Amino acid sequence: NAGVTQTPKFQVLKTGQSMTLQCAQDMNHNSMYWYRQDPGMGLRLIYYSASEGTTDKGEVPNGYNVSRLNKREFSLRLESAAPSQTSVYFCASSGPGTNTGELFFGEGSRLTVL
């Protein structure tokens, strides 16, 4: 089983460039999430989608946009990248058949903004 798949795994951008991180899950989960991981900060929620057709801001949404393309896919877009967005980004999903709140994570996307 693929589980949660993220692309790309690594990306280097220059300040001001844009890019989209892609995420897909094959577990028929309703909810999907984007987190960022920074040293000493743990994981912080950027945006989430509780169900297809809905998206909501998390703790640190500024500078990001998201799209829930369909039940399987949830993308994260940086319109004008800044050095402060250098981080490791994780996509996660949860849904029917799991205990409430349990998340399944992708392997992460390491983004460097110069």
Add this chain to the structure above:
Amino acid sequence: GDSVTQMEGPVTLSEEAFLTINCTYTATGYPSLFWYVQYPGEGLQLLLKATKADDKGSNKGFEATYRKETTSFHLEKGSVQVSDSAVYFCASGRGADGLTFGKGTHLIIQP
């Protein structure tokens, strides 16, 4: 909002030592509680969980008990191995609005 506080590392132990990583939470209501583990270069994997007070989660020799009275979910293992070296995250949450994570504890086990 909800918050999770865990001891920050690095925590360095010798092989076969006893491990405790403390975790406390603040939340309205009664969240589910989780421990996740992250090995170098990988995503987070669920280690164990508990969904109500006094539940004990266990997996791979690790245990944690949901203590409502002390709002705690401390992770323990009786005898650690070098292969347990990783970053451990405590998390709380419920419903579909995501989990709140602690900052992570880097565990280093020396042979």
